[in-house]
Amino acid sequence: MAEKYYNFINGEWCEASTGETFENRNPANWDEVIGVFPKSSKEDVDKAVRAAREAYEEWRLVPAPKRGMIIKKVGDLLTERKEEIARLMTREMGKVLAETRGDVQEGIDTAYYAVSEARRLFGHTAPSELPNKMNISFRMPIGVAGIITPWNFPMAIPTWKIFPALVSGNTVVFKPASDTPATATKLVEILLEAGLPPKVINLVHGTGNQVGIPIVEHPDVDLISFTGSSAVGRIINSKAGKDLKRVSLELGGKNGQIVMPDARLDLALDGVLWGAFGTTGQRCTATSRLILHKDIHDKFVDMLAERVSQLRLGDGLKPDTDVGPVINEGAREKIHSYVEIGKKEGATLLIGGEPATDGELARGWFYKPTIFVDVKPGMRIEQEEIFGPVLSVIKVNDFDEAIKVINDTEYGLSSSIYTQDVNLAFRAMRDINAGITYINGPTIGAEAHMPFGGTKHTGNGHREGGWEVYDFYTETKVVYVDFSGRLQRAQIDVDYD
Numbered sequence: 001m002a003e004k005y006y007n008f009i010n011g012e013w014c015e016a017s018t019g020e021t022f023e024n025r026n027p028a029n030w031d032e033v034i035g036v037f038p039k040s041s042k043e044d045v046d047k048a049v050r051a052a053r054e055a056y057e058e059w060r061l062v063p064a065p066k067r068g069m070i071i072k073k074v075g076d077l078l079t080e081r082k083e084e085i086a087r088l089m090t091r092e093m094g095k096v097l098a099e100t101r102g103d104v105q106e107g108i109d110t111a112y113y114a115v116s117e118a119r120r121l122f123g124h125t126a127p128s129e130l131p132n133k134m135n136i137s138f139r140m141p142i143g144v145a146g147i148i149t150p151w152n153f154p155m156a157i158p159t160w161k162i163f164p165a166l167v168s169g170n171t172v173v174f175k176p177a178s179d180t181p182a183t184a185t186k187l188v189e190i191l192l193e194a195g196l197p198p199k200v201i202n203l204v205h206g207t208g209n210q211v212g213i214p215i216v217e218h219p220d221v222d223l224i225s226f227t228g229s230s231a232v233g234r235i236i237n238s239k240a241g242k243d244l245k246r247v248s249l250e251l252g253g254k255n256g257q258i259v260m261p262d263a264r265l266d267l268a269l270d271g272v273l274w275g276a277f278g279t280t281g282q283r284c285t286a287t288s289r290l291i292l293h294k295d296i297h298d299k300f301v302d303m304l305a306e307r308v309s310q311l312r313l314g315d316g317l318k319p320d321t322d323v324g325p326v327i328n329e330g331a332r333e334k335i336h337s338y339v340e341i342g343k344k345e346g347a348t349l350l351i352g353g354e355p356a357t358d359g360e361l362a363r364g365w366f367y368k369p370t371i372f373v374d375v376k377p378g379m380r381i382e383q384e385e386i387f388g389p390v391l392s393v394i395k396v397n398d399f400d401e402a403i404k405v406i407n408d409t410e411y412g413l414s415s416s417i418y419t420q421d422v423n424l425a426f427r428a429m430r431d432i433n434a435g436i437t438y439i440n441g442p443t444i445g446a447e448a449h450m451p452f453g454g455t456k457h458t459g460n461g462h463r464e465g466g467w468e469v470y471d472f473y474t475e476t477k478v479v480y481v482d483f484s485g486r487l488q489r490a491q492i493d494v495d496y497d
């Protein structure tokens, strides 16, 4: 019997008001059901928001360092259960164990960073233009946070959003991706075990339309943080915009890695293999474009083809697996349709380009690591986010052309350049239009205590992670204290002569 999971609303584990459920299956083996989850609706969202609103009035008054100490305990519990959660996550969404361990570790790092931030949350003081008057600013929580998260980092991304939301004094309604509800449930269990007052966190499982949109449209939800596709991000932003809600969007990427002729090619090769095929290419930071200088193009493509042909596909729980399955049938179809598009556009398929169905792979959503060469700037496979193990190789004549190509997309999340030339490295840091640039490292590998996010259509200007995310979850209050004992009018009673 598959394990039964519940929503957590108003301090109780409960079924959906619809009475309906959905199954969650292992993408490496369809026969394995991970669990059965409540298929919730607007009614459940309404209850969850009511509870979160009620809990807010007390939670906002708990001192931030005390809120932080609960998150400290969450970090400790995540550390204790790292292996157990990583195994569940691999079964739930397919990536290999080393990566699911890394995903939990990113949650642990985010927790311990949040604990330290709970004792900062700095405001400012500034001199007043008038005598016997003091100007202060401090940070206030905002209210109820609607948190909507994807399946590719089922622990790390929810923690990026939920921990700063809570430490800042907000309460939470959390809708995890319906492909990874079990990992999300583990996180909520741990938050409760660590001592979070129950109504402060509310977990509602279900689809984007039935749960996500009602959260976004609920008048009592004050802010929305969403990670996912740019298409859904646009819908969320326009709906939330009607109510002037604060919205943080972390959306698509079409990240490029440049390799210059002076680069350490062995290093660049390890980098692109990890960047393009780690997490089976299903990261917003994944390397989906490889921009090669003409002088090393042919040699590098040969090196790449050889190494890619050695990658072992399989169940992520097996120690010798390099690349797990993609998340579900729809994802595999989408990836394959892009391969067809690439062929029609005139790119040359170097390797891969089809589902992998041999032996044990037949019962999972596997797709062969795929590389296109002769890709020209502007082709759809060079412009659109595929979110799978597909890499497009583009040949360029010089550094300036490489920068032009890397910048020529609607996205601006991550980027990378391999070069030993310090001048080129610094020009790349300045001229690549992206939120993240790696020098001699792949496009993936952001650390929890640094701001994370992108330019252009990758988002709407906010950052996750590090100190900056705390700006999103707080409102600035300015206080003027006049201890002069008389009316002093700013701008008017000031004598500059």
Ligand code: UN1
Binding pocket: 106, 152, 153, 227, 282, 283, 284, 285, 286, 443, 444, 445, 446, 447
């Ligand atoms: C994502 O792909 O949505 O930098 C997040 C990285 C990870 C986070 C990725 N630390 O690749």
